[in-house]
Every structure is written in structure tokens, then in C-alpha cells.
Amino acid sequence: MVHTCVVAGCKNRRTPGTALSFYRFPRDPERKRRWVAAVNRAGWAPNDGSRLCSTHFISDMKEPGALEILDKQEARVEAANALLFLQGQGSSAAVGPSQGGRHEKEAPEAAVEKSGSSSFSTDEDEEHDEASERDRKKGKFAQMSEISVKFDDILKALKKENRALRESVEKMALSENAFRNDAEKVKFYTGLPNYFVLETVMWLLAPHMDGMKNTKLSKFQQLLLTLMRLRLDLRNQDLGYRFGVKVGTVARTVHRMVNIMSSTLVPTAVFWPSRAELRKNLPTALRASHPDCAVIVDCFTVPLEESASTGMEHGQQETTLPRAEGMAQSHSSLKYLIGVAPQGVVTFVSRGAPGSVSDKSLAEGCGFLCKLLPGDVVLACRDLDIADSVAARGALFKIAGKGEARARSEGSPGPDATSETVVVQRHVERVISMVKQRYNMLTGPVESPFSTACERTSNLSTFDKIVQVACALNNLCISAAPLE
Missing domain, CATH: 3.30.420 (Nucleotidyltransferase; domain 5)
Structure with a gap:
């Protein structure tokens, strides 16, 4: 069915391929009255076939999103209309110009009209579509919120695992923090009773270690390496693996530290x-x-x-x-x-x-x-x-x-x-x-x-110096x- 805009002086018609949209008058009495007043035709009343084209609408006159929804629905109706029109021509060519053919040609128009009527009939239908859209968006937001919560839980678990791993590595590391609050560890690796005594020895020796150039080992690690050599009688290769240095570095460190302790610590303690x-x-x-x-x-x-x-x-x-x-x-x-x-x-x-x-x-x-x-x-x-x-x-x-x-x-x-x-x-x-x-x-x-x-x-x-240092x-x- 070809619709023509009812506004006085408007010659827009709905034809296949047109970009215009045509809208049915609303059934709500108040809205329908406003639309009739906008047409401005004295003594005129709309019927079921009356339509207004989209050129007479502005965005402020419609609810947000409604025009886009109606355009999509109108496009679907037009596509269905074109398809049924072609089907009707095919049936007419097969049957011939007869009463039956005219009946088949009118049937698609009735179907289209029915479809259009079902798509644009009431405001309740439009409100229902908008409510469905809001529900769909809420569902997406809810799903995204659930995913965000899951990510937060995973992030917290990873942070907790990271802290545990750091603490584990710190305990196994041969650093000052690893010995500070562990007297048993100090006693096992150095022979000294606690960290306070170890720190005192470090304090006595540190000024004499300034001339020792060793970029890979700190002063504390140089002392610790030497004490582990004396205490546990570990091989240089073993200490090299533990401290991540070469065997030659271990040997030089032990000899230099023994010399320093012999000249500094022995006269003080023996x-x-x-x-x-x-x-x-x-x-x-x-x-x-x-x-x-x-x-x-x-x-x-x-x-x-x-x-x-x-x-x-x-x-x-x-x-x-x-x-x-x-x-x-x-x-x-x-x-x-x-x-x-x-x-x-x-x-x-x-x-x-x-x-x-x-x-x-x-x-x-x-x-x-x-x-x-x-x-x-x-x-x-x-x-x-x-x-x-x-x-x-x-x-x-x-x-x-x-x-x-x-x-x-x-x-x-x-x-x-x-x-x-x-x-x-x-x-x-x-x-x-x-x-x-x-x-x-x-x-x-x-x-x-x-x-x-x-x-x-x-x-x-x-x-001899090792015996004195011991x-x-x-x-x-x-x-x-x-x-x-």
C-alpha cells in the first residue's frame, strides 16, 4: 500500500527505496490531538490509513531512541512489502488477470498493513521496546559487574600469592633482611649467636672494606660468604653458586676478608x-x-x-x-x-x-x-x-x-x-x-x-689467620x- 503524507501541501509518498519514514497516528487521545493540531487542517480527522512523513518531525518531539527504533521497524516493513509485492506479481503472471489474481494482490497489502499496524499501533508497544532495551542494557551491566568482581578476586589472589612468594624468596636469600630476625639462621651459617653480634662484627670491619672493589657482592655478603666458608667449610664452587659469582671472586673475597679480620678483629677479641x-x-x-x-x-x-x-x-x-x-x-x-x-x-x-x-x-x-x-x-x-x-x-x-x-x-x-x-x-x-x-x-x-x-x-x-679469626x-x- 502506498502512503501519502496527510500534511497540507506535502507530496511525499512512500515508495520502495525511499529514505523517508511514515508514521501512524497514535491511539492515545492526547497525543493524537496534538498530532492533528500540528497537521493544521480544519475539520479534518485521521483514519487508519493516515500517515505523517518523517520530514515534519524534529528530535525534540520524540522520545530518545524512539525514532531510531521506528526507522528500523519501518525499514523491515518496507522490505516485507517489496518482497510480497514481487511475489504478488509472480502469482498474477501465473494466474492471469482474473478476480483471483486481484485477490492475491490485495492480500499482500493487507498483510503489510497488518504488519505495519502491529509495529506502530500503540505507545504501549514503543514503551515495551524501550523497557526491553533498558533490561538488555541492565543485563549487560550486571554481567560486566560480575566479571569485574571476578577480576578483583583474581587480582587479590595474585597479589597475595606474590607477597607469599616474595617472603619465601626473601627467607632463602642471603641478605641482611633474611638474617635480621632469625637467630637460628645466623647461628647455622656464621657460628655467631645472633644478628646483633653479626652486626657488631660488620660495624667493626666495614670501614676497612672501603677499598675492596666488588660490584656484585655487598659488604654484608662478603662477610657472610667468608663466615660460611669458615663455619661450614663449603667449597668455593658451592659458594659461587649460592651467591651468583665466579669461583675466582669467592677465593679473592675469602682471602681479603680473612686479612681484614686478622688485622682488625683478632687484636680486639684475642x-x-x-x-x-x-x-x-x-x-x-x-x-x-x-x-x-x-x-x-x-x-x-x-x-x-x-x-x-x-x-x-x-x-x-x-x-x-x-x-x-x-x-x-x-x-x-x-x-x-x-x-x-x-x-x-x-x-x-x-x-x-x-x-x-x-x-x-x-x-x-x-x-x-x-x-x-x-x-x-x-x-x-x-x-x-x-x-x-x-x-x-x-x-x-x-x-x-x-x-x-x-x-x-x-x-x-x-x-x-x-x-x-x-x-x-x-x-x-x-x-x-x-x-x-x-x-x-x-x-x-x-x-x-x-x-x-x-x-x-x-x-x-x-x-694461620683463619685459625686466629675463628x-x-x-x-x-x-x-x-x-x-x-
Whole structure:
């Protein structure tokens, strides 16, 4: 059906392919009255076939979105009209000009009119379409909100997982924060009792480390690497993997740090106390039996690697210590004399001598006897064959428990002789072995790079300095408990 605009003077008609839209008069009485007034035709009333073309509408006269919806619906109606019109022509050509053909031609128009009527009949239909559109948009917004909530939950979970991973990595990292609040970790890797002691050592050494150029390792990591080398006796390759550096960097770091600690930490922590300090703090267990005890001594040996002992055969390490008669030319160990105050701290440690040297030669050549004063008592848990050398300095060498054993053999043991002997012997053994147990590197074997003398002026090898440093660190540990 061809519609013509009812506005006076308007000749617009709806034909196939036109861009104009034609609108049915609304059924709402008020809206219909306004439309009739806009047509401005006196005494005129619209019927079901009356239409207004889109050229007489402005956007302000229609609800937002309604014109677009009507245009789409009108376009669909026009497409259906064209299709039915073509179908009607095909039927007319087949049937011929007859009454039946005219009936078929009118049927599509009726169908189109019905379709148009159903599309534009009432305001309720338009409001229903707008409500459906709003519901559809609300549904989309709701779906997007749900997706946003899911993304927020996933983001929170990822952040939580990220924090957990960071904390895990931080705990495994060899950094200051990883040791700050973990005393057990400090004790395991460094031998020191807690982070406060480790921080104190770092504070003492830091000013002397300024000249060390190492871009990959911080000052703390250089100290930590060296302490782990002494404490756990880890190989350089292992430490290189742990700290992410080359083996050569590990070796240079250990040698430099040992030199710094030997010149800085050892004089501070390993020293011979005055007689007044010794007697003032003498443990109760020794106060009655050995009130003049100045030091407890013993000797220990550390095996050498085969390459190190072979090097010593060829004179790679020279020593000023006198050789014992008949001493073997091949040396398979290093021997050290260590002195411990009755309170449990190391007060003296000698430089290394060939393992076959006698105790007397070691004591006379290491400077230990120069520390003694007349009247001092040197206590040991076994015979070291240094009694004559000690007596020459006006001091007295005693073996713990020897006098009590002689008294028991004569049948007159003291009431507490046995218990006192056991206590003293256990104390001596515990203090002497404390350093070696705390720093496994002292159990050997000594690698050849550490056994050669690095400073001819002091005739000290790197391993000699390591032993001294281990004794100094031991003195900083609370676990080196005094005898009670």
C-alpha cells in the first residue's frame, strides 16, 4: 500500500527505496490531538490509513531512541512489502488477470498493513521496546559487574600469592633482611649467636672494606660468604653458586676478608688478660684447687691436603720454629698451640708448625712463654712436655687431676677430688674443642692455597689467620660458657 503524507501541501509518498519514514497516528487521545493540531487542517480527522512523513518531525518531539527504533521497524516493513509485492506479481503472471489474481494482490497489502499496524499501533508497544532495551542494557551491566568482581578476586589472589612468594624468596636469600630476625639462621651459617653480634662484627670491619672493589657482592655478603666458608667449610664452587659469582671472586673475597679480620678483629677479641682480671673472675671450680691459674693450654693438629703437604716438602712454607731431631721431611698436618683463660675465652693461639714438631719446640718458638709471669699456673688436661720451659719463666705447669690421682693411689683421696677432676677435665676439653666444632674449616684438610705464607714479614699463612679469626669469633659467642 502506498502512503501519502496527510500534511497540507506535502507530496511525499512512500515508495520502495525511499529514505523517508511514515508514521501512524497514535491511539492515545492526547497525543493524537496534538498530532492533528500540528497537521493544521480544519475539520479534518485521521483514519487508519493516515500517515505523517518523517520530514515534519524534529528530535525534540520524540522520545530518545524512539525514532531510531521506528526507522528500523519501518525499514523491515518496507522490505516485507517489496518482497510480497514481487511475489504478488509472480502469482498474477501465473494466474492471469482474473478476480483471483486481484485477490492475491490485495492480500499482500493487507498483510503489510497488518504488519505495519502491529509495529506502530500503540505507545504501549514503543514503551515495551524501550523497557526491553533498558533490561538488555541492565543485563549487560550486571554481567560486566560480575566479571569485574571476578577480576578483583583474581587480582587479590595474585597479589597475595606474590607477597607469599616474595617472603619465601626473601627467607632463602642471603641478605641482611633474611638474617635480621632469625637467630637460628645466623647461628647455622656464621657460628655467631645472633644478628646483633653479626652486626657488631660488620660495624667493626666495614670501614676497612672501603677499598675492596666488588660490584656484585655487598659488604654484608662478603662477610657472610667468608663466615660460611669458615663455619661450614663449603667449597668455593658451592659458594659461587649460592651467591651468583665466579669461583675466582669467592677465593679473592675469602682471602681479603680473612686479612681484614686478622688485622682488625683478632687484636680486639684475642688478647692476654691481666692477672688481676683473671683472679677477679676466676670460676668457682678452679678457685679452690688452682687459684693462680692463668691459662689452660693444649695442642691440636689440622691435616693438610696431599698437594699442600707435597708443597711443604719443597719448602713452600718456611717456619722459624726449631725442628725436632729426627723429624720426618714430609709434613701431613699443621700443629697449633692454643691457650684459653679459665673463664672460657681464647687468649692465645700460635701460628702453624709442621705436625711432627714437639710440644716443647712449639711452645718455645711461638711466643707463648713470653706471656707468663712468675707464679702463674699453666693448666692442661694431658702432659705436653712443656713443664721445664714453663718453669724457666717462673711459672708452674700442672696437669688437671694428676695430683688427685696420686693421692688416690696412696689410699687417701680427698672428699671431692674425683668430682673436681672430672669437672676440670671436661671444662678443658670443652673449651679447647669449642673453636674446632664451631668452625668446621679447622678440622681440615687444609687446601694448598691457604697453607702458603702470604706475608713474609709475619710468616703467617692464610690458614694461620683463619685459625686466629675463628678464635676471635669464638670469643664473641655467648655459648663459650665459663666454668662454674
